Amino acid sequence: MLDPWGTTVVEDYNRLYEEFGIQRFKPLLAEISNPSMYMRRGIIFGHRDFKRVLENIKRHEEFAVMSGIKPTGEFHLGTFMTAREIIYFQQQEATAFYCIADIEAYEDNKIPFEKSEKIAVGNVADLLALGFDPKRGYIYRQYKEQRVRDLAFLFGRSVTLATVKAIYGERNIGLYLSALVQAGDILMPQLEDFNGPKPTVVPVGIDQDAHLRLTRDLASKFRRKFNFIPPSSTYHKIMKGLDGSPKMAKRNPMSYFTLHEKLESIAKKISNAFTGGRPTVEEQRRLGGVPEICPIYEIEMYHFVEDDDAMVKVYNDCRSGKLLCGEHKAQTTEIVLNFVKDHQRKRRKFVDKAREILLVN
């Protein structure tokens, strides 16, 4: 089956639907008047209870979008995607919550709060440069947000050791604690302080679903006290590594780039990337490439080519053997570098604003 949006076909998403009760996103698509690129292309492939949020979007009624970043380094394509998903929902009239998960960065990655604070300034500048409107959103650090920590303490009583062990394995207590904090992040938008309760959508990678299950469970345990509505979620696919590895990973620098690397370094990584090409030019002309397994194709399709028709053309040209990998890499490099240059320029203007926001919240 030919499908220009069908990368990562190898993964067995059916298992997610059947075993974990994640719902398919596609049937909702027709009801969304202004779907994001991620939605149109099936990159957002699953959800929990998104209908509840969709109803409020349609009726122009209040809802929230909540997600965040673990401040361990510069924006990479994963945090970039989450940021753009939040901004998309903010543009659909959501009140947007962006959490700097510094407690998690500390408990899980040993990053001291003094250091994560500095990293967060850059992350927030990125978010603002991408179009987040701070006047209609709330950006905060977990460590400074008493409401989140209050919720974590409340939730503690209702979460057993068995539950956190099943999700996180044998870890230090701080790591379990940060799971409670994360549940606090997701439910904070529903507190009275923020005019809650209200439907909330949490756009995340599918690898984060366990947190959502835990939080939805807590929402129902504490429903009597707070009137929580179980939070909704959307799930995006996880990108492959540039080098053909199953996933971009920090310990493998050739698998990803950040938005703040030197341009030459980004260009080099793209140029060295794995592709869906054939061993020889002759074969590729004859058989065509395989965009479905190609990280170069994926980068454009996930992130940098907004126009669906242009993307379909790339797909067809690759499959027909017209577009060779060298040429495609050159094209992609140009698109990415232009974006990054432009973004870095914009971002510089937002650094002071970012610092100011983090000082207050």
Add this chain to the structure above:
Amino acid sequence: MLDPWGTTVVEDYNRLYEEFGIQRFKPLLAEISNPSMYMRRGIIFGHRDFKRVLENIKRHEEFAVMSGIKPTGEFHLGTFMTAREIIYFQQQEATAFYCIADIEAYEDNKIPFEKSEKIAVGNVADLLALGFDPKRGYIYRQYKEQRVRDLAFLFGRSVTLATVKAIYGERNIGLYLSALVQAGDILMPQLEDFNGPKPTVVPVGIDQDAHLRLTRDLASKFRRKFNFIPPSSTYHKIMKGLDGSPKMAKRNPMSYFTLHEKLESIAKKISNAFTGGRPTVEEQRRLGGVPEICPIYEIEMYHFVEDDDAMVKVYNDCRSGKLLCGEHKAQTTEIVLNFVKDHQRKRRKFVDKAREILLVN
């Protein structure tokens, strides 16, 4: 061996010295110029690193005393003892920290914060009525004390699941979390905000030693960051239940009384108490009673008869068969009720002050 202070001889305290490294208190006694009743009578029988605190007492140098109460109900004889130990050290020039362990009351006893706040007002009024000087002390609620909670989050990373399971067994995450909070309580007096680091003594019942071990371990793990001095502790024996049960326990109302019960109820519990008496008056006259196993004797000796000579007389009169249980119970009832009446009268005057303190901190 006859020893007027030798109650609860049955317990094998040697094991504590040998296996857990708790040090004997008695050898220090000669160095203490003004020992408390609990010290003189061996009710405080063990310690960790108390010498460090003792040196500062002698040199009139700064040290802190820290303990607290889980706000689950009115003052009983256990919380009464801890309060008086804190007040004793405050009188030896310690800066005194009194923690309202409302997070623990929530995680362990399911007491909502709104309720524990009310209970705490009474507890603090008791503390003030017993002589705690709020001008040279700091009374606070865990849930409101950000410094304590900050420390808990920091400590989380260094405490493994295995450690908390060994101390607390398989519990909910909140219970483990409250162990971290408790370590925060014990080390907060050593923060710069409180002119730390400084020696700190934590007077507790021997059943609390596991917390101290955990906290001393954390103090050394975070020494580089905070310059913590490992906290010292003193351990008091645990009182028997009035009804002869091994320990006073809430689920067994005949085993204890609070300082705010109706006087008739206290009188009735004393009158029904188990004693070290003989089956018949004749036998008791002939053989004498056994004060070592008698909760009535213990109540006076632990709490209500400050004068050592008077106490020795009771001991001898019981052993010789001169003092019969009925008479002793009547005597004890009078002493206790006089104390309680007087205390309740004083306490009423401190309720507003207590409320004010808890509102601020």
